[in-house]
Amino acid sequence: MRQRAVLPPPWQFFQKASAGAKLARRSVFFAVAVGLGSAALSGIGLGYGPLALADPPPAPAPERGRELIRLVRQDCGSCHGMTLRGGLGPALLPENLSAQSPPALKYTILFGRPGTAMPPWQPFMTEAEADWIVTQLLRGFPEEAK
């Protein structure tokens, strides 16, 4: 029984085609999941009302708070400047942001600005954490603990 079934050409084609179909199905699933996820997030956001964030946004647990401060200072800082005075991205100081509505800033952070270098951060933080970051940016963002 060392014989291996060698499929005739039409079957080989079918096998290849079905592998392709599987891939296509997978990417459709992915697109739907991402779509639903964003829809759910913006649905929650609308609940907050057009002009205010959850008031006041809950402070993250101390350890997560330190992580978020580090994220903003390091990762956001790589584009917005370590002192948040601007770089590739605009300054994120209170005087630069206060003209914008907090929810608009939150959505910029969560979903990025398509067509610009500003990436979406929604995979890395919850909506409540984005609220907290916006509130802190508008107050003058805390320094990393030394």
Ligand code: HEC
């Ligand atoms: C890869 C570079 C890059 C990184 C990293 C980045 N940003 Fe941005 N960000 C930009 C750019 C570029 C813009 C301006 C987009 C535009 O032209 O509207 C922007 C815009 C913004 C704005 C809107 C500012 C305004 O005046 O309208 C906010 C708020 C912001 N970013 C917050 C953040 C935060 C918070 C992080 C980290 C969690 C972050 N960004 C990380 C590039 C970046």
